[in-house]
Amino acid sequence: GQQVMQIPQYQHVQEGEDFTTYCNSSTTLSNIQWYKQRPGGHPVFLIQLVKSGEVKKQKRLTFQFGEAKKNSSLHITATQTTDVGTYFCAGPNSGYALNFGKGTSLLVTP
Amino acid sequence: GAGVSQSPSNKVTEKGKDVELRCDPISGHTALYWYRQSLGQGLEFLIYFQGNSAPDKSGLPSDRFSAERTGGSVSTLTIQRTQQEDSAVYLCASSFLTPLKGRAYEQYFGPGTRLTVT
Numbered sequence: 001g002q003q004v005m006q007i008p009q010y011q012h013v014q015e016g017e018d019f020t021t022y023c024n025s026s027t028t029l030s031n032i033q034w035y036k037q038r039p040g041g042h043p044v045f046l047i048q049l050v051k052s053g054e055v056k057k058q059k060r061l062t063f064q065f066g067e068a069k070k071n072s073s074l075h076i077t078a079t080q081t082t083d084v085g086t087y088f089c090a091g092p093n094s095g096y097a098l099n100f101g102k103g104t105s106l107l108v109t110p
Numbered sequence: 111g112a113g114v115s116q117s118p119s120n121k122v123t124e125k126g127k128d129v130e131l132r133c134d135p136i137s138g139h140t141a142l143y144w145y146r147q148s149l150g151q152g153l154e155f156l157i158y159f160q161g162n163s164a165p166d167k168s169g170l171p172s173d174r175f176s177a178e179r180t181g182g183s184v185s186t187l188t189i190q191r192t193q194q195e196d197s198a199v200y201l202c203a204s205s206f207l208t209p210l211k212g213r214a215y216e217q218y219f220g221p222g223t224r225l226t227v228t
Contacts, residue, residue: 030213042201042219043153088152092214095166097143100153 006101023089114220133202
């Protein structure tokens with residue numbers, strides 16, 4: 001079945017450094033979504049990408065969807081301590097739900 | 111308005127007992143999902159409801175797991191004869207848009223129920 005893989009599993013950065021997490025699907029996706037889960041919290045929707053090659057920005061966050069619609073990335077510029085958490089990508093499965101990657105846990109040291 | 115709510119927030123139960131977990135989706139959201147998240151893992155899909163019917167139950171791990179939804183709103187996930195491997199955080203999510211097969215929309219998650227089976 002369709003699988004979504006994320007790398008790296010963990011990333012520890014100094015505040016102010018950049019951060020990137022990558023997501024790869026075994027199949028072409030109709031769309032891809034990104035969620036953030038703070039420690040002890042629940043996943044919160046960040047964004048959805050639909051078009052091949054799409055790039056969207058939210059302040060310091062830049063999201064990309066690959067040309068083949070099988071991969072995506074999230075890049076954070078100049079990380080802050082508020083960016084701490086686990087970032088998940090998710091693609092639709094063959095049914096009606098989402099397949100989530102295992103996430104990238106980001107730790108930011110002041 | 112209110113977000114997705116779940117109860118209880120924590121549940122400790124003995125192996126072999128049955129448990130019921132409740133989810134109140136956002137008002138007006140017809141799509142409802144149950145996921146579970148084991149420690150340090152991603153989210154594992156369990157079941158999807160459209161209104162009161164469940165067109166996708168493919169993620170339920172065994173026949174000990176069942177779920178229902180009434181009035182197109184509240185949903186209950188029941189685990190019978192709990193086992194230690196059932197320990198996890200059970201997350202409910204709802205979505206305003208009705209998904210198509212292979213095309214899910216943004217989902218709003220509740221705070222989860224942390225289930226511990228001793």
